[in-house]
Amino acid sequence: MENFVAAVRLAEAALRDLFEPTPLQRNDHLSAKYGADIWLKREDLTPVRSYKLRGAFNAMRKLARPGGGGHFVCASAGNHAQGVAYACRHFGARGTIFMPVTTPRQKIDKTQVFGGNAVEIVLTGDYFDQTLAAAQAFCAEKGAQFLSPFDAPDIIEGQATVGLEILAQLGRAPDLVVLPVGGGGLSAGVTQYLAAEAPVTRFAFAEPLGGASLKAALRAGAPVALPAVDSFVDGAAVARIGALPFEALARFSEHDVHLAPEDRICRTMLEMLNTEGVVLEPAGALALDVLGDLDDLTGKTVVAVCSGGNFDFERLPEVKERAQRWLGIKKYFVLRMPQRPGALRDFLDLLGPNDDIARFEYLKKSARNFGSVLIGIETSDPADLVALTARLDGSGFAYRDITNDEILSELLV
Known part of the structure; x- marks a missing residue:
């Protein structure tokens, strides 16, 4: 120790x-x-x-050639990639950074800015495991040094500097x-x-x-x-x-x-x-x-x-959407709306004074007797949505709360 x-x-x-x-x-x-x-x-x-810069820098300072140089490789879609890129530029080392094809452009651009001419970014693989395999195969072929994001002694040692500073x-x-x-x-x-x-x-x-x-x-x-x-x-x-x-x-x-x-x-x-x-x-x-x-x-x-x-x-x-759902101030319902005059007014009459319709979309417009409607309701107090649900239960409207249904929410919302 x-x-x-x-x-x-x-x-x-x-x-x-x-x-x-x-x-x-x-x-x-x-x-x-x-x-x-x-x-x-x-x-x-x-x-x-x-904090990822700490570990990348510490590993690289031990491995970089005197006066600069060396070839370092990592696989990352985020902070580790940026830390490695920054350290490569500092040490005058060459860096090859593998990132999934699905990486947001913003992260790719930031990594390139931090590394400048010292790094090359290779986009490969739809998933990280594929990207990692490509990076490790590249290291074996080119004799480059692979920098793990967390599973290496020098990386852990570098991250430990957070504790020293505290x-x-x-x-x-x-x-x-x-x-x-x-x-x-x-x-x-x-x-x-x-x-x-x-x-x-x-x-x-x-x-x-x-x-x-x-x-x-x-x-x-x-x-x-x-x-x-x-x-x-x-x-x-x-x-x-x-x-x-x-x-x-x-x-x-x-x-x-x-x-x-x-x-x-x-x-x-x-x-x-x-x-x-x-x-x-x-x-x-x-x-x-x-x-x-x-x-x-x-x-x-x-x-x-x-x-x-x-x-x-x-x-x-x-x-914001996920936070509102956690706080209980936003819900999504699929409502079975009768296709008759006044049905929409009957539903609107159920809304409280603070209930705001944030989404209204017919899902089945060709239904003859009923139409399915996606409705998003926002409010400022979770109790308002509890009360609205109680009013819906007593109204005769058929509905389904899909707020926490991952599959339906992903498909419809």
Whole structure:
């Protein structure tokens, strides 16, 4: 462990060639909300807006040739790609970055900007597994160095510098550190460093509900592949936690891992954007989202790591929609509307004063006796929609609430 701590200190010192320590900011809004001393470690404010630059830089500084050079390869659709690209340009190394064909143009362009002429982007594969296989085959053919996003000692060591900065900036050991988990590199590094330097600090981990690979591994006693992963929290949607990160995290209990529903994460993202002016990607909001699930935080000093802020604002309508559904202030119904004069008026009379029709679409326009109508209703108070549902039940209208029906919502909404 002494060797690990010393290595992290060297990594942190070297990082200062790239950027100053990211801010550790006390958040008055969250502190008042939870009756605690809540601090945010703003990894969304690195040059590439995520902590991934730390690990990529640390691995590359050990592998790059003296005076620059070397050929590095990664497979990523997001933050790791940008970190590798930035580090390649810094070291004068060559980088080949494999990204799925389905990667949004915005992410491709940002990666190219960070890497400049030092990197080449290869778009291949519809799914990440195909992209990863292509990258590894390329490495074997060209003799290039593959940089894992989380499952390598140097990557973990680089991510651990987050923990070093937290201690230095806070000036004391926090009571609790809340860490988001994807592949596990950040959590493995920070927990190992703080276990040595601040042994009184406890940890809580946040995973997306649709990608709880650490929780599954702790339950099984070894890393396991999840049968399916919800890709919404793309920065942490990992089917199998890394082998090396799990070695460092195996001492924890599955009860230390808290799951964040994807729709609730959207609420947290909007809360931070609207209240604090902080732009977080879904994975970056994970640690904040689970604060309400933790044991009594009253009076405790809590550090939550905001791991990234690479949010594409084209996704904002989807985030708002999912947040409204979680809050219970928006619902979608398929209504069986009688094809007779006055039927629409009868339905409108059921609406309350705060019920707003956000969507109205006939699904079967040729029906002779009844027509199916997709209706979206927004309101400001969840109780309004509960009352509307009760009125519908007593009205004689046949309807189906499809708000939480994933298949029908995807097809119709």
